[in-house]
Amino acid sequence: xxxxxxxxxxxxxxxxxxxxxxxxxxxxxxxxxxxxxxxxxxxxxxxxxxxxxxxxxxxxxxxxxxxxxx
Amino acid sequence: xxxxxxxxxxxxxxxxxxxxxxxxxxxxxxxxxxxxxxxxxxxxxxxxxxxxxxxxxxxxxxxxxxxxxxxxxxxxxxxxxxxxxxxxxxxxxxxxxxxxxxxxxxxxxxxxxxxxxxxxxxxxxxxxxxxxxx
Numbered sequence: 001x002x003x004x005x006x007x008x009x010x011x012x013x014x015x016x017x018x019x020x021x022x023x024x025x026x027x028x029x030x031x032x033x034x035x036x037x038x039x040x041x042x043x044x045x046x047x048x049x050x051x052x053x054x055x056x057x058x059x060x061x062x063x064x065x066x067x068x069x070x
Numbered sequence: 071x072x073x074x075x076x077x078x079x080x081x082x083x084x085x086x087x088x089x090x091x092x093x094x095x096x097x098x099x100x101x102x103x104x105x106x107x108x109x110x111x112x113x114x115x116x117x118x119x120x121x122x123x124x125x126x127x128x129x130x131x132x133x134x135x136x137x138x139x140x141x142x143x144x145x146x147x148x149x150x151x152x153x154x155x156x157x158x159x160x161x162x163x164x165x166x167x168x169x170x171x172x173x174x175x176x177x178x179x180x181x182x183x184x185x186x187x188x189x190x191x192x193x194x195x196x197x198x199x200x201x202x203x204x
Contacts, residue, residue, distance in 0.1 A: 024158060026158070028162050029164070032165045
């Protein structure tokens, strides 16, 4: 669930962030209509490790690379 | 009733996307100064546009990365920062005043040479076309 809070000054903003420390800040809006912070109570998704570089080669290419040693 | 309506068209900030500046931008590792991410928007009208983008740090959490909207080559929007990684990017939205010829782009940078600021889904949104009567 998302929670939207409006703020006027930086002091307000910092206070709202502090008061909602158990939530996760996902969006900040500075609009003509006002300034808003959007929080969510959903947990942070697990971080995805970037794929490791992978070298694809045939067995023959590998053996040639290592000097045809078993 | 005779006569002509006089006036001009203007942008008014809203939620209708008119252009995408960034799909997914990777700010090269080691960029520690503001670096343009994606395309530049050039306005042909007066008014207010709404600029939105996601920001996160690539390479791990805990490292601060920055982004800011630039207008006519100078920093204009609020300086944005986050230490979040790609699992939880932060979305920033800001209304920017433009005039004919104004250029708007998004710039980002990291604070640690081993990490990169990632900016994605950079877009400009407005309300449907409006006109004013002068």
